Amino acid sequence: MTTSPPFDIVLFGGTGDLVMRKLLPALYQAHKAGLLHPLGRILALGRKDADRAAYLAQMEAQARPHVQADFDAAVWGTFAERILYCKLDAEQPADFDALAQALAGNGGRITVCYLATAPALFTGICAQLARVGLNHPGVRVVLEKPLGRDLASSNAINAEVGRHFAEDQLYRIDHYLGKESVQNLMAIRFGNTLFEPLWRREWVDNVQITIAEDLGVEGRGEFYDKTGALRDMVQSHLLQLLCMVAMEPPATLEANAIRDEKLKVLNALKPFSESDVATNSVRGQYRAGAIGGQPVVGYLDEARIAPGSRTETFTAIKAEIANWRWAGVPFFLRTGKRMPERLAEVVISFRKVPLALFPGPSMERASNRLVIQLQPDESIQLYFLAKEAGDGMRLQPTYLNLDFDATSQHRRADAYERLLLDVIRGNLGLFMRRDELEAAWHWVEPILAGWNNSTLPPKPYTAGTWGPAASSALLSRDGVAWHEEL
CATH class of the missing domain: 3.40.50.720 (NAD(P)-binding Rossmann-like Domain)
Structure with missing residues (x-):
């Protein structure tokens, strides 16, 4: 200790x-x-x-x-x-x-x-x-x-x-970087020969990063109406998680070695043109619905929200990283308020096998997925196909589950606890450097500008759902579906 x-x-x-x-x-x-x-x-x-x-x-x-x-x-x-x-x-x-x-x-x-x-x-x-x-x-x-x-x-x-x-x-500080499962993401990638050779464009079909909240603005209407989901979540939490997934192995675990690799990812993000904003981003705003069986009001009826506000409470974005490891692999980022549940997860979907030997619909889907869940519980699940019991050779999906609460022999620290201890001890590795922050804003600003210049309002979605239908359509153009839809 x-x-x-x-x-x-x-x-x-x-x-x-x-x-x-x-x-x-x-x-x-x-x-x-x-x-x-x-x-x-x-x-x-x-x-x-x-x-x-x-x-x-x-x-x-x-x-x-x-x-x-x-x-x-x-x-x-x-x-x-x-x-x-x-x-x-x-x-x-x-x-x-x-x-x-x-x-x-x-x-x-x-x-x-x-x-x-x-x-x-x-x-x-x-x-x-x-x-x-x-x-x-x-x-x-x-x-x-x-x-x-x-x-x-x-x-x-x-x-x-x-x-x-x-x-x-x-x-x-970005408290998501203090979560145990995010730390384990680095350990899985760089501590095991099993995953590192597969962590590239030849074997990864797509990456999904979701941070969903079932809460609304919760009395913070004046602040949120001036901020929105893109500034509040994408520019910070989601891009930091993307960096942790996509970065190259650092030379050491020293703070600047890690942050140098994260910066390379941010600088390699393909910039958005005005047409890209229209085709590769979705912004939404929740309407009245129900959460946990209880009715909730729509965003425009929340306290301290400007009449007719066009502030987004949901966004989904297709991002691309223009480097040799990830060229051509879509990274789908999604965040929203008044979603069905509180959930934060990273889903790495691997490519299908080149030849479907076994009958059945299971082979039509991406069979191998690594799901890193950050909240409400922290776990890592590896999805794959196995033989269905009985006659024949039909396959069924199953998964291995690493439940940190069940398997850890040690107490797991809360994200803020870990990060506060890092500050006291002088460990900068899990904190953003100034050039990282600048690179994140460089990438986000064209999306903000495109939305501001558009005459279209945010797409409505009912509270308690996974966002507007355009979010699913964004993925379907690449033959992909959100993890909960599989």
């Missing part, structure tokens, strides 16, 4: 939803597992003029319910001893002087500043941290997405933040 070095974690937005639902529960799990240094402190910042006791009461009410099932009241009590609270308004410079005093003489601890705030505050916070001397080499800054609305705004944020912090001090 490796514990972290001594640290101070400073949580900007310490009373907010992200801190309560994700960050504090993740830190509790690391504390419970003995992975946090005994001298590690957690300093929550908020605009309210509250004391530590009031903050701990809020943490008890709002963070504790999100702790995993193995809750231990005694451990929770010792975890709470790490917590401090400090009033800070990000727009009041004097409050940063008080923060610097609170962190003074911290005995050489690593200082992690986690900016769980609106991106509009990032540059001002970083400037004030630098003003009070909290940009020395022992300080690391975690930046949450979305980092800008487009390439220009993203570059502006990165340039301002980069004035005060070196690149190796910046941790642009």
